[in-house]
Amino acid sequence: MWGIIINRFKQGFRTTLSYPKEVPSFPQRFRGKPVLNNTADTPCPINKSKDPLGAVASGKKLTLDMGKCLFNEDLKAICPKGILTYSQDHRLAVSKKKDLILQGEEVKLARALNEKTRKIFGRSLKLREVCAGSCSGCDAEIQAMGNIVFDLSRFGIQFVASPRHADGLMITGPVTKNMELALKKTYEAVPHPKIVIAVGACAINGGPFQGGRDVHDGVDGLIPVDLYIPGCPPHPLTILDGLLRLLGKLENKENNFR
Amino acid sequence: MKQHELYVRNGQNWEWDRIPILEEDSFRQEILRECSHGARLVNLFAYPEGSGNIRIFSMLGRDHEGKLRLLSMRIPIKKGCFQSLTPELPQAHLFEREIAEQFAITPVGHPWLKPVRYHQNYCDAPDLWPAVSSRSIPGVYPFYRVDGEEVHEVAVGPVHAGIIEPGHFRFQCHGEEILNLEIQLGYQHRGIEKMMENVSMERSVLLAESIAGDTVIGHAMAYCHLIESLSDCEISPRAEAIRAIALELERLSNHIGDLGALSTDIGFLPPAAYFGRLRGEFLNLLMELSGNRYGRSLCRVGGVLFDLDQEMIKDFQKRLLVARKDLKEICDLFFTKSSVLSRLEGTGIVSNKIAKELGLVGPTARASSCGLDVRTDYAFGLYRFHHIPISTVLSADVYARALMRRLESQRSIEFILEILNQIPDGDLQIKSAALKPKHMALSMVEGWRGEIVHVAITDAHSRITRYKMKDPSFNNWMGLSMAVRGAQISDFPLCNKSFNLSYAGHDL
Ligand code: SF4
Numbered sequence: 176m177w178g179i180i181i182n183r184f185k186q187g188f189r190t191t192l193s194y195p196k197e198v199p200s201f202p203q204r205f206r207g208k209p210v211l212n213n214t215a216d217t218p219c220p221i222n223k224s225k226d227p228l229g230a231v232a233s234g235k236k237l238t239l240d241m242g243k244c245l246f247n248e249d250l251k252a253i254c255p256k257g258i259l260t261y262s263q264d265h266r267l268a269v270s271k272k273k274d275l276i277l278q279g280e281e282v283k284l285a286r287a288l289n290e291k292t293r294k295i296f297g298r299s300l301k302l303r304e305v306c307a308g309s310c311s312g313c314d315a316e317i318q319a320m321g322n323i324v325f326d327l328s329r330f331g332i333q334f335v336a337s338p339r340h341a342d343g344l345m346i347t348g349p350v351t352k353n354m355e356l357a358l359k360k361t362y363e364a365v366p367h368p369k370i371v372i373a374v375g376a377c378a379i380n381g382g383p384f385q386g387g388r389d390v391h392d393g394v395d396g397l398i399p400v401d402l403y404i405p406g407c408p409p410h411p412l413t414i415l416d417g418l419l420r421l422l423g424k425l426e427n428k429e430n431n432f433r
Numbered sequence: 434m435k436q437h438e439l440y441v442r443n444g445q446n447w448e449w450d451r452i453p454i455l456e457e458d459s460f461r462q463e464i465l466r467e468c469s470h471g472a473r474l475v476n477l478f479a480y481p482e483g484s485g486n487i488r489i490f491s492m493l494g495r496d497h498e499g500k501l502r503l504l505s506m507r508i509p510i511k512k513g514c515f516q517s518l519t520p521e522l523p524q525a526h527l528f529e530r531e532i533a534e535q536f537a538i539t540p541v542g543h544p545w546l547k548p549v550r551y552h553q554n555y556c557d558a559p560d561l562w563p564a565v566s567s568r569s570i571p572g573v574y575p576f577y578r579v580d581g582e583e584v585h586e587v588a589v590g591p592v593h594a595g596i597i598e599p600g601h602f603r604f605q606c607h608g609e610e611i612l613n614l615e616i617q618l619g620y621q622h623r624g625i626e627k628m629m630e631n632v633s634m635e636r637s638v639l640l641a642e643s644i645a646g647d648t649v650i651g652h653a654m655a656y657c658h659l660i661e662s663l664s665d666c667e668i669s670p671r672a673e674a675i676r677a678i679a680l681e682l683e684r685l686s687n688h689i690g691d692l693g694a695l696s697t698d699i700g701f702l703p704p705a706a707y708f709g710r711l712r713g714e715f716l717n718l719l720m721e722l723s724g725n726r727y728g729r730s731l732c733r734v735g736g737v738l739f740d741l742d743q744e745m746i747k748d749f750q751k752r753l754l755v756a757r758k759d760l761k762e763i764c765d766l767f768f769t770k771s772s773v774l775s776r777l778e779g780t781g782i783v784s785n786k787i788a789k790e791l792g793l794v795g796p797t798a799r800a801s802s803c804g805l806d807v808r809t810d811y812a813f814g815l816y817r818f819h820h821i822p823i824s825t826v827l828s829a830d831v832y833a834r835a836l837m838r839r840l841e842s843q844r845s846i847e848f849i850l851e852i853l854n855q856i857p858d859g860d861l862q863i864k865s866a867a868l869k870p871k872h873m874a875l876s877m878v879e880g881w882r883g884e885i886v887h888v889a890i891t892d893a894h895s896r897i898t899r900y901k902m903k904d905p906s907f908n909n910w911m912g913l914s915m916a917v918r919g920a921q922i923s924d925f926p927l928c929n930k931s932f933n934l935s936y937a938g939h940d941l
Binding site: 182186247384388 | 550551552591592594595596597598599619620621622623624625627628632633635636639640642643644645646647649703706707709710713717720721722723724725726727729730733738739759762763765766769770935936937
C-alpha cells in the first residue's frame with residue numbers, strides 16, 4: 176500500500192492535457208493539415224509517380240483530397256517547387272466528403288449535429304468501435320484517446336462493449352470483404368438515432384489498399400457516414416477535435432470550448 | 434550423389450537458377466532431417482512458375498550458425514497435391530494451409546486442413562473450398578468440437594468488446610476449464626501480398642507500413658532491406674543507426690503498452706495509467722523523429738527521410754534518461770506486488786517443448802527459454818556492429834512474458850543511449866539501382882513481436898512476381914491456443930494480452 180502511495184508521488188502530476196483550452200504544440204516535423212501553395216502563376220509540373228494513391232488532382236487549380244492522402248512525407252515531392260507542405264494544424268475532421276478536398280489552406284471543418292440530435296448526444300455519447308480491416312494503427316490512436324493524457328471520458332464520450340448500448344459507430348479500415356457482413360450487422364444493432372464516424376484514410380477511401388481485390392474502398396456506400404476524420408492514422412487530438420465539433424462543443428474556427 | 438546445397442543469409446540475394454530442386458520425397462526427408470537436428474522452419478511458401486508447375490520453397494533456419502538452408506520442389510498443377518509435413522512437423526501446419534488456400538494444392542494427410550484467411554486463390558484454379566471462398570466467414574466453417582455431457586461451447590467475435598481487431602474465438606469448455614480453443618482469423622485480410630506484385634514502388638512501401646500498424650518500422654525496414662538487397666544498394670551507417678533507433682523505440686512503446694494492458698487486466702490501475710503515459714513518451718519520440726507517432730515515412734529504400742541533429746540527440750538523451758528512471762520505478766511497483774505475482778505466475782504456460790514444436794518466435798519464444806532473436810542470430814544493419822544482449826526466462830507463463838517485456842525495454846533504452854552517443858556519419862538516403870532480374874532475396878528483422886520475414890522473387894524483366902511476407906503473429910497464434918488449454922476461461926483475456934498478437938499481421 177505504502178509502495179503505491181510513494182510511487183504516486185514520484186510519478187507526480189504531469190498527466191492530462193488541458194485541451195481544448197490549450198492546444199499542445201506539435202513537433203516541427205509533425206504532418207498536420209496539408210497546405211497547397213496555389214498562388215504561383217506558372218503551374219507546377221506534377222510528378223504523378225510520387226502520388227500513387229491519386230490524392231492530388233490538377234484541374235484549373237491543384238486540389239488535394241485529404242481522404243486519399245496518407246500524410247506521408249514523400250508526397251511533398253510531387254512538385255519540386257514545394258507547392259505542397261504540411262502545417263502543424265491538427266484539425267481535419269469534416270462532415271461532408273467533398274469538404275475533404277482542399278484547394279488552398281481553408282478546411283470546412285465539421286459542423287455540429289442538428290439541435291435535436293445534439294440534445295440527445297451532447298452530454299453523453301457512447302460509441303462502439305468496429306475495426307474493419309485496419310492495420311490497427313487507427314485503432315491504437317482511438318484507444319490512446321482513453322488514456323490519462325487525453326482522457327476522453329471527461330467529455331462524456333465513452334466506448335462501449337455492445338452496439339446495443341451505443342449511440343453510434345466509429346469505424347476504421349477499408350472494410351474488407353470478410354468484415355462487410357459483421358459491420359452491417361453491428362450497424363443494424365445500434366438503436367436509432369445513430370451516427371457513424373469514419374476514422375483514417377482507409378475508412379474514408381480505402382487508404383493504401385484502395386482498389387484491392389479483397390477490400391471495399393471505405394465505409395461510404397455500405398453505410399451512411401456523418402463525420403470523416405482523415406489521417407494515417409489521425410493523431411488522437413485530431414479525432415477528439417472531430418468528436419467535439421460534431422457535438423457542437425467547439426466553435427468553428429477557434430478552439431473555444433462551449 | 435550428394436545434392437548441391439544452398440545456404441543463404443539475412444539480406445542476401447541469389448540467382449534464381451541456383452536454388453536446388455529436389456524430388457518431392459527427398460525434399461520432405463531433408464526438411465524433416467534438418468528440423469530433427471535443430472533447424473527451424475522459417476518459411477514455406479509456393480510460387481506459380483508458369484509452365485504448369487508450382488514451386489514450393491522451404492527456408493530452414495540454423496539459428497546458431499546464422500544461415501538458412503534453401504530447398505525447393507516442383508509440383509505439376511495437374512497433380513495438385515503433395516504429402517503434408519504437418520503430422521511429423523507441427524510447425525508446418527499453418528504454412529501448408531496457406532499454400533493450399535493461395536494456390537489450390539492439397540497437402541495430403543494434413544490433420545486440420547482449413548482455409549486460413551478466406552479468399553479466392555491466386556492462380557485462377559478452382560478453390561479447394563468452393564463453398565466458403567465466396568461467402569463471408571465464419572460461414573460454413575466446421576470448428577473442432579468436443580462432445581459430452583456438460584461440455585459447452587463459447588463463441589466470441591469477430592467484433593469484440595474492446596477497441597481491438599476482429600477475429601473469431603471458439604472455446605470448447607467443461608465448466609470453467611478450456612478443453613480446446615480454436616482461433617479463426619481472416620477478417621482483416623486485405624490481400625497485401627498479392628497487391629505488392631502489382632503496385633509501384635512508391636505505393637508498395639506505403640503498403641509495407643500498413644501491414645500491422647504497431648509494427649510500422651519493423652515491416653518497413655524489412656521491405657526496404659529486401660529491395661536494397663535486390664538492387665545491391667548499401668545504405669549509410671547513419672541511416673542504419675537511425676533505423677535501429679526507430680526499431681527500438683517501436684519495441685519500447687509496444688512492450689510498455691503491453692505492460693499497461695496487463696495491469697489493466699488484473700485491475701491494478703496505478704501502474705496501468707503510468708505505463709500508458711510512458712508508452713506515449715516513446716511514441717512522441719518517434720513523432721519528433723519522423724513526424725508520425727508510429728514512425729511512418731521514416732524508412733525508405735536507400736535510407737531514411739529524417740535525420741537526427743545534435744540538438745535532437747541531446748533532447749532524446751535527456752528524455753530517455755527520465756524514461757529509464759520512470760520505467761524502473763513503475764516496474765518495481767508492478768513486479769513486486771504479491772497480488773500481481775499470484776495472478777501472473779503459473780498462468781498460461783507454454784512449455785519449451787511446445788514452443789519449439791510450434792515454431793514460436795520473438796519474446797514469446799524467449800519467455801519459454803528458446804534463445805532465438807534475429808538481432809543476434811541473423812544480425813542485420815547496425816546490429817552487426819552493436820550487439821544487444823538477449824534475455825530468456827524459464828517459467829514460460831504470463832509472468833515470464835511480462836518480465837521479457839521489462840527486460841527487453843531496459844536493454845532497448847541502453848542500446849539507444851549507446852548509439853546516440855556515437856551516431857556515425859553518412860548520407861541519409863542514397864539512390865538505388867534497378868532490381869536484378871531472376872533473383873530471389875531474403876530479409877529478416879526482429880520486430881517487437883519477433884521474427885519478420887520478407888522474401889521477393891523477380892522475373893527476367895526485374896519485376897517482382899512474388900512477394901512473401903510473414904509477421905511473427907503467423908507463428909505465434911497457435912501458441913495462444915496452447916497456453917489456454919486446460920486453463921480457466923476467465924484466464925483467457927490475461928493470456929491473450931500477454932501474447933498481444935496482430936490480427937492484421939496474420940491476415941495480411
Ligand atoms: S488509415 Fe493508415 S493507420 Fe489507419 S488503418 Fe489505414 S493504414 Fe492503418
